[in-house]
Each structure stands twice: as C-alpha cells, then as structure tokens.
Amino acid sequence: MIANKKLATITGVFFIVATVMGILSAGMVGPIIGGAEYLTEMATNANLVFISVISNFIMAGCVTAIAVSIYPILKQVNELKAISYLAARIFEGIILATAGLIWLVLVPLSQEFIDAGMPQNSHFTALGDVLVSLNTAGFTLGAYIVFGFTAVLLNDVLFRYKLVPKFISIWGFIGGALILVLGVLIIFDMATTSIEIAFTIPIALNEMVLAVWLIVKGFNTENLKGQHD
Numbered sequence: 001m002i003a004n005k006k007l008a009t010i011t012g013v014f015f016i017v018a019t020v021m022g023i024l025s026a027g028m029v030g031p032i033i034g035g036a037e038y039l040t041e042m043a044t045n046a047n048l049v050f051i052s053v054i055s056n057f058i059m060a061g062c063v064t065a066i067a068v069s070i071y072p073i074l075k076q077v078n079e080l081k082a083i084s085y086l087a088a089r090i091f092e093g094i095i096l097a098t099a100g101l102i103w104l105v106l107v108p109l110s111q112e113f114i115d116a117g118m119p120q121n122s123h124f125t126a127l128g129d130v131l132v133s134l135n136t137a138g139f140t141l142g143a144y145i146v147f148g149f150t151a152v153l154l155n156d157v158l159f160r161y162k163l164v165p166k167f168i169s170i171w172g173f174i175g176g177a178l179i180l181v182l183g184v185l186i187i188f189d190m191a192t193t194s195i196e197i198a199f200t201i202p203i204a205l206n207e208m209v210l211a212v213w214l215i216v217k218g219f220n221t222e223n224l225k226g227q228h229d
Helices: 004-033 038-044 046-075 079-115 123-160 166-187 193-216
Strands: none
Touching (some): 004 038, 046 079, 079 123, 123 166, 166 193
C-alpha cells in the first residue's frame, strides 16, 4: 500500500496541475469562442485551439486522478463518501473532456465556413451555435455543478474527520457551495462577470492552499483506520 504521506503529495500535485491546465485552456480558447466571430477566430487560431484541447484533456485526467489518489485516504474514514467522491469526479472528468472535444469539431467547421465565403445565417453558423451551446452546457455542468458538489463532499469529509486544518476544509466547503450556486446562476443567465469572479476565487485559492498543505504536511492520520505513513 502506498503510504498516506505519499498519497497526499500525489493528490496535491494533481490539484495544482488540474488548476494550471484549466486556467491555461480557458485562457487560450475563451476569447476565441466567446466572440461573435468565433467561427472565423477558430479557423485562424487552430493551433491555440488544439493546445487548449490538450490542456483540457490533461485537466480532466487530473480531476479523475485526484479522486483515485485520495480514495484510499477517504475510504479509511467513510467508504460511502469515498466512493461517491470517486464516482462524481470521474463523471466530472468525462463531462469536461467531452465538452473540450467540441472545440475540435468546431475547427474544421470554421474552416469550411471560411472556404464557403463566410455566409451568414447559414447551416455553418446554425451548427456552430448549437455546438457552442453544448460546449457551454457541458462546462457549466462539469466545472460548476458537479465540481461544486465534489468540493462540498470532499471538504465535508476533511472537516468531519479532521484530516486537514479546519480553516482549510471550512473554506473549501464554502467555496464549493459558491461554485455550485454559480452554476445555477449561469444556467438561468443570472451570472455577471463580477459575480463569476467573486464566486470562483474562493475555491480556486482554497484548492491551491489545500494542495500545498498536502504536499508539505500531508493528512492528519490520527483518525485514519489504516495508518501507513
């Protein structure tokens, strides 16, 4: 069995890589797909889109890897919640990876759109709008709703069994709840840019603090059934 400290370090690294890849992916493709001329932008920035897709895949993989690496720890204190967290993060990873694949579909569509003379109100724009809507829905579900749920679930366990300092788990619980609420606001088109930033920052910072803590200190193993430090 891998030692608890080593599992904590691995989990912390996955948290950091997932965050970095997520920011990188969103930062590159966001301005491209978010504008009115996204079909033209996708064609002229195909390389950036491909890099974004790869970054997104790495993020999705790390999201799942976090749950896999932390599962043996959570299982020692609450097996049901450990399984629930693992299943939810796998589901989240699948959603994020699938949503990212839509970017790849948009690239050849955008190239055909340009080759056809960029006709407005055509089947190119209609299909493009549908794909963008699916992409947005996928990321809203995965990166907000499901992610928020997993953050609340994880920090509930961390708090109840005192696996990390209470301020980290309470902070993470609140941050997870905020990101979950943000997902609902986005669904009902009630989220402004300022609201998105305000509701996202707490959990983003919390995960980095948690990651560093796990790498440097690890889990508090006093409440673990099988201690392998």
